Amino acid sequence: MPPFLGPTGIHGHVFDRIARAVDPADPAAADLLAVVGAARARMSTPMRVAVAGQIKRGKTTLVNALLGEEVADTGRLELTFNVCEFHHAERPRLLVHFKDGRPARELPPGALSRLTVRDPAGMRLLRAVRKVEVGRPSPLLRHFRLVDTPGLGSAHGTDAENTLAFLGIDDPGQRADAAGALRRLGRDVRSVHAESAAEMGRADAVVFAFSRGLGRADQQAVDSFAGAYGAVVSPLKAFGVLTRADQYWPPAGEVGPDGLPADPMAYDPMATARRIADSCGERPAVRRVFRTVLPVAGLLGVAAQCMPSAAFEPLADLAKTPPHRLAELMEDVNLFCVRDDPQLPVPAGTRAALVDRMGAWGVFLACGALRDGLDEDATRRLLLERSGVVALREQILRHFGNRAALIKLDHGQREIAEEVARLRTTAQLADRPPPAVAGRVAALLEDMRVTDPGPGELAALAAYYRGGLNLTAEEESQLLAVTGESGPGCAARLGLPAGTPVATLLRTARRHVAHWAARCCDPLLDRPTLAVARVVLRSYERVADLVGRAQTLLYGDCHEGPGGAVGDETDGGNGR
Structure with missing residues (x-):
């Protein structure tokens, strides 16, 4: 079974398999082969x-x-x-x-x-x-x-x-x-x-x-x-x-x-x-x-990172205004930006420029930070954190980054399926049989949804997001984790922190294998949930196999390593 790799190295074999099913000499397959090649190349690009x-x-x-x-x-x-x-x-x-x-x-x-x-x-x-x-x-x-x-x-x-x-x-x-x-x-x-x-x-x-x-x-x-x-x-x-x-x-x-x-x-x-x-x-x-x-x-996030240092001078002057009085004066932001007020040590034009640059809340927040004694760098960090940009950036890196391989796999499969459909439609409009390559590739795409971990996990996630699966909250968390929500490594797929001992990883993987094997044997399980359970079971079996091989490489056949012995750990009859 192919190993888990980094986000850009995994799943490329899917497109290699499809390419082998396409005869380069087939004139009907030229565009399809180009689409497959582009999908394969995309796996190693941002x-x-x-x-x-x-x-x-x-x-x-x-x-x-x-x-x-x-x-x-x-x-x-x-x-x-x-x-x-x-x-x-x-x-x-x-x-x-x-x-x-x-x-x-x-x-x-x-x-x-x-x-x-x-x-x-x-x-x-x-x-x-x-x-x-x-x-x-x-x-x-x-x-x-x-x-x-x-x-x-x-x-x-x-x-x-x-x-x-x-x-x-x-x-x-x-x-x-x-x-x-x-x-x-x-x-x-x-x-x-x-x-x-x-x-x-x-x-x-x-x-x-x-x-x-x-x-x-x-x-x-x-x-x-x-x-x-x-x-x-x-x-x-x-x-x-x-x-x-x-x-x-x-x-x-x-x-x-x-x-x-x-x-x-x-x-x-x-x-x-x-x-x-x-x-x-x-x-x-x-x-x-x-x-x-x-x-x-967004405006505050940009200001926190890009606003010139000179802008902090009028902010510091404005911070000398008592906070309650400043809040009262800012209740009407338009008046705050145009009205001359002897109680405010900053001219109206400068106040308007600050509001345009960082928003009214940003101005009030920055004044509070400076009033509390924070320096410019600390104030910038506070504003950036409060803007939500840090959380958004982390969300993009974590979710899209960890899911990059699956997302690009899905994109490539979709484009290949669209090209197959185009070949069939073109043949139908010309009143001739569809080219054989269209049938071969369509069958291969369908087969890989069941047999290959990447397409299988995509299908399971699609079913999860559609809703209606008969899973507990813990099982949903395991589904997301084992398909790479928290990262591509074995520890992340098991919901464990990096650096977890190999023996603990193996015990956890075997425990999950046993649980999902039992779920797959549940006669009352509906068909969509059963299909997802089988994908999760195969993914956990794959993790257990990888961790088991890693333990053998590290500690030999004694099955003993940091974290304790695992040789007698039950594995739910899966022999892993």
Whole structure:
């Protein structure tokens, strides 16, 4: 049986098996062979994670927060409507791809941001851009390619509807600005949606951005997302993000546990956002495609990492204002930004710039930290932690990182199945039998769902996310762990910490094998749960086999090692 390998080395043999079933000399198989080769090559490349959602939902700010630097332009609508892909590079790079197919052109980093609509040559360049590729020496980008998409449309749009409302822009002023930018670029909202949808199809995983909650336009976008991608995107490879959680502060209209108006001094907008995120996650349309919905204050996350040190000087001055008085003055954020007040040691224009940079809650939070004696570095760390960006980054690294092999395997299998279906459809339309290679590959894909651990685990996870399995909470945890939720190593798959003695690993694996073998023999178990139980049993048998062989290599045939003897441990009759 093939061993567990690192996230990029596992499951490549699946595509090798499929390639061997395809005759390179078969003229009907040329495209299929290319698809198989691309799927195999993808296993050793970083995952493509698309940041999707409607326009003006904080996607680009979220990308900047994740990368920890302002590499994506948030202030230029002409750039907002381009696909922007970020990858790891030893030095900053900017590569522009063009609509007319001319060779890609490398420009100095930041060159596009310096172009203006008043410069005819610059505008011609912006109109010709198809995609922007940005290379940065970012630790996160060593693991993933991030794709910032322009914007998905509503589920209820029609081919005749060509308005900014289709992309979820409700504010009349923002609509006018966006319409002007699209007109200058020679674009329309349909092309923006089509480009975003195409990137979704190419992505291995998706982070879907909402602004503050699941409003009507966002609900329609989720419906569209679920309808278009629900068959191929599951909670295995997608989760949602509320990108502007800080906008729940100050707490207008909120009440505390005592029934009185919420105190802005103690009010945590992230807690409110978490409740809203949990509520979003309970909706069937959301639960069907997203593993979870997380709250993030994207603007605050960017400010914590990128704001110049000079900005901390007016914050320190503002922190001299008594906290209760500052909270009172910030109850109306608009007035706080424009009203001259002798009680405030910072001019209105500077206050407005701080709020634009880090949000009202960020300003109040930073003042509190500085008032408590924290220095600049400690304040930045506090702001970053409170923004939710650290938790989101960890979620991306943990979930998408640990699941990378399975996710890319699923992507490759899906593309191969689509090519097989295309071959069959083409033959049917031409009134001829489907090519034999289509039948061979389809049968092989189906066979591997049962016999190969990778496709089998994918099928088990799909069944779990659909719901309705007859499993206990502990069994669900074991299903997630043994399929790599916490990591690809044997200890992680057994739900044990790294460094656990080999003997303990083997005892645990054998205990799980015995449990799941008994479950598979349960005559009352329904068919979907039985299929999943068999996958989990095979996965635990595989772990037990690997750990047993490791023990033999380390300690010989005496079956004695750190953690105690295991030779007499019952294994449920499986002989492992």
